[in-house]
Amino acid sequence: MKTIIEPFRIKSVEPVRMTTREDREALISQAHYNLFSLRSDDVLIDLLTDSGTSAMSTRQWAAMMHGDESYAGSPSFFRFEAAVQDLMPFQHIIPTHQGRAAEKILFTIIGGEGRIVPNNTHFDTTRANVEATGARALDLLREEAKNPALEAPFKGDIDLEQLESLLATDGDRVPLVMLTVTNNSGGGQPVSMANIRATKALCARYGKPLFLDACRFAENAYFIKLREPGYENQSVKNIVREMFSHADGMTMSAKKDAFANIGGWLAMNDDEMAQRARNILILTEGFPTYGGLAGRDLEAIAVGLEEIVDEDYLEYRIRSTAYLGQALIDMGVPIVRPVGGHAIYVDARAMLPHIPALAYPGQSLAVELYRVGGIRACEIGTVMFGRQPDGSEQPAVMDLVRLAIPRRVYTQSHIDYVIECFAELNAAKDRLTGLSIAWEPSALRHFTARFKPL
Numbered sequence: 001m002k003t004i005i006e007p008f009r010i011k012s013v014e015p016v017r018m019t020t021r022e023d024r025e026a027l028i029s030q031a032h033y034n035l036f037s038l039r040s041d042d043v044l045i046d047l048l049t050d051s052g053t054s055a056m057s058t059r060q061w062a063a064m065m066h067g068d069e070s071y072a073g074s075p076s077f078f079r080f081e082a083a084v085q086d087l088m089p090f091q092h093i094i095p096t097h098q099g100r101a102a103e104k105i106l107f108t109i110i111g112g113e114g115r116i117v118p119n120n121t122h123f124d125t126t127r128a129n130v131e132a133t134g135a136r137a138l139d140l141l142r143e144e145a146k147n148p149a150l151e152a153p154f155k156g157d158i159d160l161e162q163l164e165s166l167l168a169t170d171g172d173r174v175p176l177v178m179l180t181v182t183n184n185s186g187g188g189q190p191v192s193m194a195n196i197r198a199t200k201a202l203c204a205r206y207g208k209p210l211f212l213d214a215c216r217f218a219e220n221a222y223f224i225k226l227r228e229p230g231y232e233n234q235s236v237k238n239i240v241r242e243m244f245s246h247a248d249g250m251t252m253s254a255k256k257d258a259f260a261n262i263g264g265w266l267a268m269n270d271d272e273m274a275q276r277a278r279n280i281l282i283l284t285e286g287f288p289t290y291g292g293l294a295g296r297d298l299e300a301i302a303v304g305l306e307e308i309v310d311e312d313y314l315e316y317r318i319r320s321t322a323y324l325g326q327a328l329i330d331m332g333v334p335i336v337r338p339v340g341g342h343a344i345y346v347d348a349r350a351m352l353p354h355i356p357a358l359a360y361p362g363q364s365l366a367v368e369l370y371r372v373g374g375i376r377a378c379e380i381g382t383v384m385f386g387r388q389p390d391g392s393e394q395p396a397v398m399d400l401v402r403l404a405i406p407r408r409v410y411t412q413s414h415i416d417y418v419i420e421c422f423a424e425l426n427a428a429k430d431r432l433t434g435l436s437i438a439w440e441p442s443a444l445r446h447f448t449a450r451f452k453p454l
């Protein structure tokens, strides 16, 4: 069959509140042209993030009733721990309230002034948590991945030559190496097993641990199955297990590839590091058998981890994201290629060449998408990454707008509506203008900055 159906039925629905273009003009102006400042009731199709926005299954909701809220030693923790270790066999599984809390703990332990943390590309919270300790977050993406139009199967791969030269010259400043799977800021592109394996070999040679930022591990594994020779007949579950067998630890946001609305964890094999992590956890998150989560959240994650490696789900997930991507390609909208797992990344710099990077073409496109169709997307470009630690401002590597697809939430007709809105916007794109920043906070400015149309 050509048609890949959603492999679920709808049992419970949430109404979408309709708005007109006039309503949205007023609402976005009141929000100072920052989409994070909108009320979500005023959004028709919310593609701001795939994080924490998944629809949970009947099995997950049922499991939540088994949540045991004991302060210490809850059976919900042990079910959670077993589900994680079934896929990611690390010694120590430390729950946190979300991914950035795991990052905060990890970098409090291993970061600090003068240190360098290499990664294929740090996501913004990871970068912010590295830099908050005084350490440097270094992105070592391969050149080919910086060309959005280039088709290559594993554009998330870290540049092994640059990594090796860093370890050879400055290795004593590197506490660990990270790989973000899939590479969110680089377009949701997967990392190949060959690259994970080779990174591990380099790390072993220089005595460095390898950690995976594993938010979208299942999508990454499915791309390995589809694209990497030798894996086509392996189960996704086995591929996942192999990915983690090459790592010494991981950070995770259960809000992505665990179908949960909240949660995360930090995992590792090193006993001493785990001891230090649990000490910090108790200060900031909670006792090690709940780590800032309710027992019911741990239950939802445990079931979510079983469901996320289901290959019918993953086929639908990857194919439905590609459906939107292909429609945009067909109408001539430049997007990061090949289409990633959780999102479409529109190349706003290429689409709006008349808007300079420091007038934020990505923000301009995101605002217009809201005006035209009530669609909320997220700028991943100069607004998010342009402010440098020394206070200066520079264009980001790319100016992208991400249309992130919440898991199991929207149907094909929602996506067809998004495509129609793009067609309208694309026809009038030359009329779009840039924006300036009227106010910004000292860190993570994209969340709260206020803009003015130029």
Ligand code: P61
Pocket (backbone or CB within 6 Å): 048, 049, 050, 051, 098, 099, 100, 101, 123, 124, 125, 126, 180, 184, 213, 215, 252, 253, 254, 255, 263, 264, 378, 404
């Ligand atoms: C997202 F606008 N991602 O993609 P937490 N690593 C990676 C992530 O993608 C990630 C985290 C760590 C989000 C949420 C988000 O400025 C933003 O559970 C690869 O969100 O703490 C999160 O996991 C952190 C959206 C985060 C943003 C920061 O939409």
